[in-house]
Amino acid sequence: MKKIKLLYITLALVIMSCEDYLDINDDPFLPQTATPDLYLPQIVYSMAEGEMFDSRYVGAITQNWAWVNANNGFDRHASSNSSGTQKFRDHYWSIGSNLNEVAEQAEELGLADYSGIVNIIRAWSWQIVTDHHGELPFRQAWDNTRTSFDYDPQKDIYAGIHELCNQGIELLNNPTGQTDPKLADMEKLYNGDVSKWIKFAYAIKARNAHHISNKSSYDPAAVINFVDNSFESNEDNAEVPFDAESSATSSFMGPSRGNFNSRLRTQLIVSYLDGTYFNGVTDPRLSLMLNSDTDSTQNYIGVVPTLGDTTTNIRVPRLYGKYIFTDAAPYPLITYSELQFIKSEAAFIQNNLPLAYDAFLKAIQAHMDFTGVSPAEATQYLSTAIPQDASDLELNHIMMQKYISLYSNNETWSDLRRYQYDNTVYLGFTLPSEFAADNNGKPAQRWLLRRFSEYDWNSDALEKIGGLELDYHTKPIWFSTDEE
Amino acid sequence: MSMDGLAQQTIRGTVTSESDETLPGVSVLMKGTTIGTVTDIDGNYTLAAPSSAQTIIFSFIGYESVEVSIGGRNVINVQMKTDVTQLTEVVVTSFGIKKEKKALGYAIQEVGGEDISKTTRPNLINALQGRIAGVSVGTTSGLPGSSSSIVIRGGSSLGGSNQPLFIVDGIPIDNTTLDEGDLLNSAPNRQSDYSSRATDIDPNDVESITVLKGPAAAALYGIDAANGAIIITTKSGEAGKAKISYTNNFRWEKVNRFPDLLKQYNTGTEGVNDPEAFVHWGEPIGPDNQVFDNVENFFETGFTQLHGVNVSGGSENLTYMASANFTRQDGSVPSTGYDKNTYRVNLTAKLNPKLKLTTSTSYIRTESERISKGTGSIYANILRWPITNDIRAQGNLSDDEIENPLFTVKNNSITDETDRILLNGSLTYDIFDWLSVTGRIGTDVYTTRGLTTYSPESIQRYPGRSIAQEVNGLMAEYEAYSQLLNSFILINANKSFGDFNIGVTLGNNIEDRDYRVDSRYGENILVPGLYSIINTDPDSREVGVRGSRRRLIGVFGEAKIDYKNMLFLSITGRNDWSSTLPDQNNSFFYPSVSTSFVFSEAFNLDTNSPISFGKIRASFAQVGKDAPPHRIQPALQEFTRSGGGFNVGFFGPNDNIKPETTVSYEAGLDIRFLQNRIGLDFTYYNVRSRDQIVDPRLSYATGYILQLVNAGEIENQGLEIMINGQVIANSAFNWSVNANFSLNRNKVISLPGDQEEFYLSDTWLAGNARAGYVPGKSFMTITGYSYERNDNGELLIGTDGYPIVDATFTEIGNRESDFSIGLTNTLTYKGFTLSFLMDMRKGGDIYNSTERSLTFSGLSQRTANRQTRVVFDGVLESGERNTQEVLLDEDFYTSSRGRTESLFVEKDINWFRLMDITLSYQLPSSLLSNVFINSLQVNVTGTNLILWSNYDGADPSLNGLNASAGGSNAVGFDHFSVPNPSTLAIGLRVGF
Known part of the structure; x- marks a missing residue:
């Protein structure tokens, strides 16, 4: 009996030590869990x-x-x-x-x-x-x-x-x-x-x-x-x-990551900033958000979707270098400016134009600040480019200014879908003349x-x-x- | 003790042929024991045997075995008769156990070390192609030190390695090819190559290689041998005076097959010349324009020196073999090279008559200088270099986007060096003459240090990182540490009872595998020219470490019984415990049964009957396979973007993983005619691997990207025929033929989930074609984009007159060959021996991605018809036949429809390759009688001298990835891999 007992103990020890021996399935260099x-x-x-x-x-x-x-x-x-x-x-x-x-x-x-x-x-x-x-x-x-x-x-x-x-x-x-x-x-x-x-x-x-x-x-x-x-x-x-x-530690939007090499800004965003739709006043954000053309003209030209860059010698510059298109610029998920635009639009729908106008101004000012526009230039813009009276505020003012403030952000797509790509809300917005084949003619x-x-x-x-x-x-x- | 010593007898003698030439390499064995030796280069042998020994058996391939009664003599000279009778062929099987070939219930094949070394191939894996039925070798490229994958009887694992286990002198060694997934930039093995570590073994040290092809043969080796095993036995010494031999070879290599470029158009686009462009869509080249052969101008003639020294000898109680081998290879691409130094000492000591110690010790150092491969590689840029520019006179091109390859090879470097030690010792104690115990321990330790440097002037981008020029140069380095420790205890018992012989083996194996890769990356080389991580910008530095551990405990046994030496039965069983599986599933048992029946013996067919030998055999075997380490409960992974920390890795946990199972059936017939002058060996096998441990993508809604699951099944079945014949055999002239025929059919039976395709993402090299598994289709399927067709198989033509691309992955090719044949002829006349191996393959498709890229560049012959108008033969969606004429222009050939992947799958590729040819001349010993040289042989060797193939590309046998790729890998994906060179070598072998 004693011998059998000893055998059992020995066996148990062997099995236990085998289990220990095999218990190495955690990665040697990486933690299983962390704080x-x-x-x-x-x-x-x-x-x-x-x-x-x-x-x-x-x-x-x-x-x-x-x-x-x-x-x-x-x-x-x-x-x-x-x-x-x-x-x-x-x-x-x-x-x-x-x-x-x-x-x-x-x-x-x-x-x-x-x-x-x-x-x-x-x-x-x-x-x-x-x-x-x-x-x-x-x-x-x-x-x-x-x-x-x-x-x-x-x-x-x-x-x-x-x-x-x-x-x-x-x-x-x-x-x-x-x-x-x-x-x-x-x-x-x-x-x-x-x-x-x-x-x-x-x-x-x-x-x-x-x-x-x-x-x-x-x-x-x-x-x-x-x-x-x-x-x-x-x-x-x-x-x-x-x-x-x-x-590796740079922004996805920046030049080091090189993710936007084949994309160029559109004429639409240029037109929203160059005064086309805002009393002919050049937006001080234009030069802070976009690069001027690659030639010496200091002009801003954008591409028309589906046409590509039709300028000679590719004058339209890449997006990098300005605004959030740098290696170090933080990426805004949602901003005070966007929220004020939401408030402005909601108040506009409520027909509370004073509230809508107040939020509209705050929204633009906040984005001016975000972009790095000087207070003086911002005030100058706000006093010339946009309606000066709440009663003159139109939906397209809110949405086009929101479009600028959300530039690069996918939230604009939600807005466009809510308004079915309406070009009375987004002036100058033109859907492509021919959709991709699988779309069956729909956006x-x-x-x-x-x-x-x-x-x-x-x-x-x-x-x-x-x-x-x-x-x-x-x-x-x-x-x-x-x-x- | 001293009495034991006295009970010894020493017997020596010389073995000669009928023509009185001494016979080296003859096996000399005490009958009924495992005591034996082989004759040395002069045919001499010395054997220390117990006094009880009665009979000595002399056996040698190609000669009739001789049994001699000792009868108290001390000197026994034997003359052997030429005969291909090989009734008692002895082969090395699992754990170095030598078995009579006729006892085996499964197919096994052997290659002599000299057959390998005389090819002058530095990579012994490459030398196996064609020599063993069922073995297929895939070379990654023709560059020095390149990796090679080896697969026996087709792949059985969807995602894991399908390469066999390598065993050297009874101990497993590591054959890893560095996986770039372990490096900092976690690259997919497409652009770099690293050596297969089995190539560290120098062919000069190899005595023999035995290939265990199936699970039955490898049953005792367990899970790592589920894909078969390559058993390498290194040379050992023999008692007698010291023998010294020196071998050398001087070898020239040249790449002489390249894609056939269209040299008719200038660089440019839309028919307009542009000297900076990297595509050839300009005007036709006029008669006055000079066209350069940049490929020819870039490649050089490579040169290799191989030297080997071997000293062996010993006393009755101690024999030794010491060797040193040196390889210095300069490749055919400037700056590439491969150097290898190996040192080995093998000792056998009889500590007392019952106790034998054998050890083998070797140190190996290799150094490689490499270039990149694949997309954007040097070779890709050479092939596409503007034909109107002299690559030797030109700088960078395309607005500094394409670097001149000559600049790259001169200024950037990719090197690695490996130091490796293989230690192996075994102690055998013969308790009784029927019972022995062997303990064996072996370790394989190596460190590989890799360094990649890009000079500050280089415009190359390091994969996943920066362009060197933008960051003032960069460097990346790594160290891979591998440690493999194995111990075995084997108890062997053999006893005869009347007509029955019974043998039992019991064993235990413990394996411990440790692998670790440290890697670092740094930019901005502060002091020019010094590529040290300390000499980089500290902010740019990155470090990484990856590693794995696996432990395995196995117990196994074999019971074998034979009746009258004609009916054999063997049963094996092994139970493994693996650290990689969940506790409840980590123990698994698998058996095998094999049997053979020598009917020629049973029916008493004597050697004069038409059938001189006949045997049928059959086996069944099962083998388990464990999971990759650390994947049951995956660890977190480090977060390398801003902020650091950790995050959940790609893999979800799975605590229910169980071992995957491979079940194999094999049956064979070994039959010989005309006094064994002709031998035929047929084998049929069927291998099914089920419950595959694979890591498919999941629905991400699980919270993970991938997960290890047990799913999927693969079937391989095949036929192997080995024929050997002594066509002419007389004292002056001998001609023998050895043919290996293999045919494998491989099918994916099922996949994880409802997946219609499971693919190897790394093989998605270029364009939309990849190694994809589709249920019911071949394991070697290529899936990719093709043209849409209607139910009648007619092309569907779009309204614009061009075919419509079907942008889904469907079967567009099958890389599996119909069959392959390796044919060796050996002719000897007096001192001359001519031996050549022809490697032939019938069928099997290749995705010629190189051609697809050249099409884009306007350099493919396919684009010679540019600017012609054609009507595609097909139907419109309305059902009407297409009549619209369309232009084949740059737009077409650079668009997806002009380069649809299926168009570049070349179907049914056959090849005939003169793999190896050696002519050697052995000087008559009479000429050497007055000099200190005992023997002298001179030889001329060529490899890959002839390649006939219907393949349009350069080399049909390249791998788009490297040998680290698992599953069906990327053999048959030709994407800018440097073709295998032809080589010619002269050398000599001197014995002192």
Whole structure:
């Protein structure tokens, strides 16, 4: 018996030591998990990355820029199931999965604030991704045990965004647990300033509530209320910073990354800045946002979408060097200026012209400041280029000025879709004479879903919403319609 | 103890042929024991044997075996009769266990070390092509030190490595080709190449190579041998006076096949000349314009020296073999080269009659100087260089966007150097004459240091980073550390009971693999000319580290029994525990059964009957495969953009991964005629690999991009025929033929999820064509864009008169060959030996991406019809036949419809290659009787001297990636890889 016992013990020891010996399946150089602060740089970067990436294509639809070569498909509202789908990837993976980790690690460590911020970032991410694609896997999202997913209506996603913002505000207003001193250091959007995160949540709510302006349920008063609870000045802008020490740490929009080499500014943005539509007054932002032509004329010329650069010797300069097209310029996600434009438009719809005009002025002034226009030049512009009386304010003034202030931002596409590319709202805006073949004569309303994710695994769900149709990207997106 | 020593007898003697020539390399074995040796270069042998030994067996390929009773003699000279009878052929199998070939229930093939070394190929993997049925070697390029992938009987893994395990002297060695995914810039292996580490073994040191082709043969080696095993045995010493041999070769190489360029048009666009343009769409070149052959002017004649020294000898109790080999290769591209120094000492010591120690120690150093490959590479720029400009007189082109390749090779450099130590020791204790225990331990440690430098004047962009000129030069460096430790314990028992012989082997294997790559990058070379990371701008520096560890514990056993030496049965089983699998699935068992029946023995066919030998064999085997390390619960990855920190990596966790399983069936017939002068060996095999551990893309809604899953199944089946014949055999003239025929059919049975295509993203090299797996199609399928066709297969023509591009990935080619044949002829006449290997392949498609790029550049012969008008033969969507005439112009050839990928898949490519040819002359020993030289042989060797192929490109056997690529890799993707050169060498072999 003794011998048998000894044998058992020996065997047990061998087996145990074998288990230890084999227990090396964690990566030797990379952590399995990290403290919540360490996930934040990537998450905050990704909040801007999808926007910047996809703007390469959306910017052609909004005519912020157009291709240097003639007849480009994206200039003609083509869509793609690979290009222009970065937000989709970032939303579920770069942002979503990492937020899950942050929430879990913060809860384990009993740290305050993280869970509120997690909700607000998630709300932001849902907002920009659903405005790009429409219906998406929402309820089942991040369920790693599934291989295929159902698509939820955008209406549900919109409601969910509101809910996430509310929860985030609630959690930040009633913190439980300890404050993490590392939060301020690692969180680069607001350096851990909880009050600014709450304002950011209201900014998202404002955008969200305002997008449904074509519905009878649209509530401009609520929108104005959200705006009033959000940013109070440019100080509150949500801006993603870049270290710009190398091309890897430079802005996606900058010359080091070289992502906009084949795109040139349009004649449309030039015309909005050179006085064509604003009393012939040259906007002081023109020379701060755009490069003058490559020849010695100091002129500004833009390309007409689908025509390419028709100047001799390619006079239209590249975008880099000015405004946010530098290596180090932070990327604005949503600004005080945009929110004031939202307020102005909401008040305009309410027919409260004084309020609309007041917000309109604040919006332009804020963008002037953002661009680096001197106060004197800004005042000069505001007193000559635009209506001087609230009663003269027209919708197109608001929307064209908003177009300038949102230059490069995908939010302009949401505005254009709400107004169905109306050239009485956007003066001078001309849809391409011939759309891409797959469009069946219709302009783009949404972006196709990512092929290697969605066509492979969720084709059944996609089929139900028409997502496999070649012209799916021309199907009107829920928020812009009058459908409740 | 001393009594044991006395109970020894030493027997020596000389083995000669019928014509009284001494026979080196004859196997001398004490019957019924494992004690044996081989004769030295003069045919002498010395054997220390227990006094109980009765009989010695002499065996040698091509000669009839002789059994001699010792009868108390100390000197036994033997004359062997020429015969191709090889009834007791002995081959090395798993763990160096020598087995009689007729006992094997599976196919196994052997190549002599000399066959490899005499090819003068520095890369021994390349020398295997054509010599073994079922083995296919893919060279990455013809540059010095380039990697080579080797696959046996087709690939069985969708995404993982399909290369066999390399074993040297009973211990696994590392054959990694550096994967650029481990570097800072995480590049996809398209633009750089690194050596396959098995090529560190010098061919001069190799005694023999045995190829274990299937899971049955490799069952005991376990999971790493699921794709077969290459067993290399290095030379060892023999008792007797010291023998010294010196071998050299001087070798010239030249790349002499290039794409056929269209040299009729000036650079420019739209028919207008532009000297700065990099495309040839200008005016036709007039008779007065000079046209340069820049390709010819760029390439040089490469030169290689190979030297080898080998000293061996020993006493009864201690034998030694020491060697040093040197390779100095300058490639045919200026600045490229490959140097290799290897040093080896192999010792065998009889510590006492029952205890034997063998050790092998080797140190290897290699240095490589390389150039980039693929898109934007030097070779790509040479081929596309304006034919109206002399590359030797020109600077950069296209507004400083295209760098002159001569500048690049002169000023930028890509180098690496490897130091490697292989240590291996084994101790065998013969407890009884029927029972022995062997303990063996071996380690393989190397460090590779790589350095890439771009000069401050260079306008090249480092992949994923900056243009050198914009940042005042840059550098990237890395060190790869690899450590592989293996220990084995083997217990062997053999006993006979009447007509039955029973053998049992029990063993244990523990393996520990550690791999680490450190990499650094820096810009702005502060003090010019010094490429040191310290001499770069600190703000630009980046560091990276990647690594993996794997541990494996295996226990295994084999039981074999034979009846009257004619019916053989072997059963093996192995259980592995792998660190890479989740706890609940990390233990897995797999068995094999093999049997053979020597019917010629059973039916008493004597050597005079038409069939002199016959055997049928069959086997079944299963083998498991574990997961890649650290992927069950993936680690975070570092965030390299602003702010740092970590983030969730691409891979989702999966705690349910189980081992993937390969099941193989094999049956064969080995039959010989006319006193064994003609031998035929047929093998049929069927191998199915299921529950593949693959990492498909997921729906991103899971929160991840990819995930390891068990899914997918692949089937390989094939036929191998080996024929050898002694066409003429007489004392003066011998002609023998050896042919290997192989045919493999490979099919993807299923894929993960509902995926219609699972592709290898790295193979998506250029254009829309890639290695894609489609259920029901070949594993070697190329998927890509093609023209749309209607149900009748007619081209669909658009309203503009041009064909419509189908912008979806469908099958556009199959890289799998119909069959291949390797044919070796050996002719000997007196002291002359002429031996040549022809490598032939029938069928298999190649994606000629090089031609596609040249089409864009207006340099492809396909564009010779520019400005002609054609009517595409097809139908309009209305169903009407197309009658519209359209222009074939620059717009067409540079658009996707003029360069649709399927147009560049060249179908059914055949080749005939004179792989290796050697003519050698052995000086008659009578001439040398008065000098200190014992033997002298001179030889002339050529490789790749002839290549006939219906392929339009340069070389049909290149790899678009490098050998680190898994799955079906990118063999058959020709995208700006430098073709294999032809070489000619002269050399001699002297014995002292």
